Amino acid sequence: MAEGLQASEESATRSGIQALGTASSGVTRCIGEVENTKNNLLRSYKGADGQEYKNLIESWELQAGIIHTNLTDMINALEETLQAHGLQQSRAKDEIHQRQSQSNAVFDTLQG
Numbered sequence: 001m002a003e004g005l006q007a008s009e010e011s012a013t014r015s016g017i018q019a020l021g022t023a024s025s026g027v028t029r030c031i032g033e034v035e036n037t038k039n040n041l042l043r044s045y046k047g048a049d050g051q052e053y054k055n056l057i058e059s060w061e062l063q064a065g066i067i068h069t070n071l072t073d074m075i076n077a078l079e080e081t082l083q084a085h086g087l088q089q090s091r092a093k094d095e096i097h098q099r100q101s102q103s104n105a106v107f108d109t110l111q112g
Helices: 002-042 047-111
Strands: none
Touching: 002 047
16 A cells, blocks of 8 residues: 555656646746747837836846746756655665565464
């Protein structure tokens, strides 16, 4: 039962990484689209309204950058969780094998 739960948690973590990766790609795409739109429209907008438009777009770009960074940080944290889980399982497996070897040695000694 515990193994199924661990596999389920690992699967959920991998799904989370994939979902965050998809979201991150979407944000990157939107940043590019906003940048292209800004460059195209800034050629036409002059004066005070053009400056306000530029300020608005730069604010959006900053916010999108923060979102992208946070998504990347969450992906990295989940990947570290998976790595730690793998190390923990590897250590547990090694410990089990070591104890099994000790048990077999004791049994062999007692068996004669």
